Amino acid sequence: MSNAIKADLKQNILNNFKSFEAELNGQSRSEVHQLRRKALDSFESVGFPGVKNEEYKYTPITKSLGKEFDFNNISKSGTIESKKVNDFLIKDLDAYNIVIINGQFSKEYSNVSSVDPKLSIQSLAEAFAEQQALLSTHFAKYANSESDTFTALNTAFSKEGVFINVDSNYIVDKPIAIYFISDADREKVIAQPRNLILVGKNSEVEIIESFYTIGAETSFTNVVSEIVVGENAHVHYAKIGLENDKAHHIGNTQVYQAANSVFNATTATLEGGMVRNNMNIVLDAEGCEANMYGLYLLNGKQHVDNHTMVDHRKPNSFSNELYKGIMNEKSTGVFNGKIFVRQDAQKTNAFQSNKNILLSDDATINTKPQLEIWADDVKCSHGATTGQLDEEQLFYLRARGLSKESARAMLLYAFAHEAIEKVKSDAVRDYLDKLIKERLNKNFQ
């Protein structure tokens, strides 16, 4: 059965690629297009992940997609009223706002006109035409089509998305917030935005990606973001998932770090039907630092799968990871963290921690913290815990007059907050805090 779905989906995509190619107006001989074709080839050879695929063992994405989509029409543009867009914007956040609707860069709602010449923000489609040199060096060079079939699918159909280039020695004055909105009000929607973010030497920038859906139809978002962190550069990254219960989301964030760079990431999935977040970080030089924080709050039948991978390629780098999850009702949480230390990467320090709370007997957590170490002079450790709220802590609060509900909410909030407290800008942190509190009071009583 699932094999039949797999084959159908795949065939639809291959058909769809032909019409996509025809729409490109003679660009089909360009360098970028060769990459797309190559990606399609790798997608064709692998196809959608089956039940036996180790990387998608706990996430039956193919089955779920097969039920909902035929993939005969992959990219579509949509129109949304500006009032709705404004509802999504993070309150009190002074930022360069970019709005992507159904995978298309919306010039209308994005305010990126008055930027410093050292910073360029444009749609990927524009960048293909105007920034050929940069694109041919960086585009699809980090997110590997062969290692992930959804990256291959995204690359094959890559056309729209965001391109950001921060010059060397420039500290971007305010955060860049990218809002991805799927308009599933009238019909099912498939969006495959593709982003490329280049940060030059000694520069600093904060980037927020957040995902939403409008309407009650099913949506599928397959997003790939490639982030290149230059020497001594600092990048603060946050990914916020707020799609609806019918949304399918596959996100690949591929990070490449040069010497002495710092990358801080926070991935908070607060809503979503079936969500998969891949965070891959390559530390390809000495003195790199990568910090990853993650939070997932699930109820209903939600399913969130966080895969992280840190590839230590060179000596003297540091990585640190903390992912926390609260599962309620019939939800399923998955965590798979991998620390890979290559033979040359001596003196690596790597830490990884995954903590989960199960609140209901129907909730499930599958966690797999992995270490693969090929060097000897390293300090690597990981820990994983699964449990419930501490009775003694509850008692302590209740003895001080708190109701059972508020005591629980308080403890859960404290548990969750640790995972998001490293978000750089106050406005985003407050926004997340507020959402977490609301959700804990609404869904986790």
Added chain:
Amino acid sequence: MSKDTQILEEFTSSEYKYGFESNIEADSAPKGLNEDIVRFISHKKEEPEWMLEWRLKAYRHWLTLEEPKWPNVTYPEINYQDIIYYSAPKQKVAPKSLDEVDPELRATFEKLGISLQEQKRLTGVAVDAVLDSVSVATTFKDKLAELGIIFCSFSEAVKEHPELVKKYIGSVVPVNDNYFSALNSAVFSDGSFCYIPKGVRCPMELSTYFRINAANTGQFERTLIIADEGSYVSYLEGCTAPMRDENQLHAAVVEIYAAKDAEVKYSTVQNWYPGDKDGKGGIYNFVTKRGICAGDHSKISWTQVETGSAITWKYPSCILKGDHSVGEFYSVAVTNNMQQADTGTKMVHIGKNTKSRIVSKGVSAGKSQNSYRGLVKVFKRAENARNHSQCDSLLMGDRCGAHTFPYIESENSTAQIEHEATTSKIGEDQIFYCTQRGIDEESAVALIVNGYCKEVLNQLPMEFAVEAQKLLALTLEGSVG
């Protein structure tokens, strides 16, 4: 640092000491595997019809399976038609006492340091010695029989206790469980059978020594341990094998059944030929070991010291079905040169208030790869299940690897699961601390490695701990004084 290198070099160049081959005439089946071979083995062992049917069922299932490729090990493809599936030392009359045992056979054991008489007299260990595929001597049998304990070779059990064998064989590891267990079920030559009756506490450690002998013989033992209500047994398994260039396949199956309030302690010291420095030769050790805590308050404990084999691929597991049952797994896996080990455990919590503990210590040296792969699974009705896992890796030398693949799956909100893992090398500061106190570098390394493994070695029964330490010292020769 140069001293360190020197130590490691000595360690890497230490040769396998137990390599020799005794010349006993073997009664072998022709190479290859087909239904006729299965029938031949069954006929040779004078087995009843149901046993043959069972083997054939397993064989037919095996044909439909593919060799698993997921372990983190690499080896040349195995040609299953190039293996002799049956080889028994020629012996016409079953020996009644030690004196009747082939003297050459006994000399082999003496070389290994397990003289049956010595064992009998000094240590009080009942030894069911398996040389190649047929059990040749069983001691202390009478003494055990007084208590109602059955401890014999598998083929004897098939003949004398068919009702027990029929009931329990394949109940823990079904024939269709995996590729190698199906193969074993089809062609297993012999092994040990052990039954402890209700309420009996076995007064001595039961022990089997395995030894692979004639060239090109795969060993397919099958061990079945049944602990009836309220009984206790401690079972030891230890292995050495002669040196040989061709890779040998070893696919054993061990099944443990623990009824209500029963406790089984299973300890292994494995030191089969690991191949030479360049990875030539050595044993492929693909074992399926599983125990089921079927009754409430039962307990199964696995302890293993793995120093040998070119490739080790095994996961002694516990199915915690009875309420309040306990599963334990203690492991030291040492790999050197080109050895590869992918080992760990599965703890499956089904009953309420079940507990499991995992302590795994890996030491990798030379160009070896050492992986821990474990599963902790808590089912929905396993209320208050508790697990603690700890897996540490120690790296010696910069060409080796240590990997951890823990799977944790929980479906119950009252379960508490903890997992921690670390990877490190012997710190320069630790060595410095020791040398500063007048301990030379070599002894310092020994001290640290010993301390590192202590938690597991302490779990071994007294009689076995000596051998385990000997084997650790042998594998880590040069670095352990």
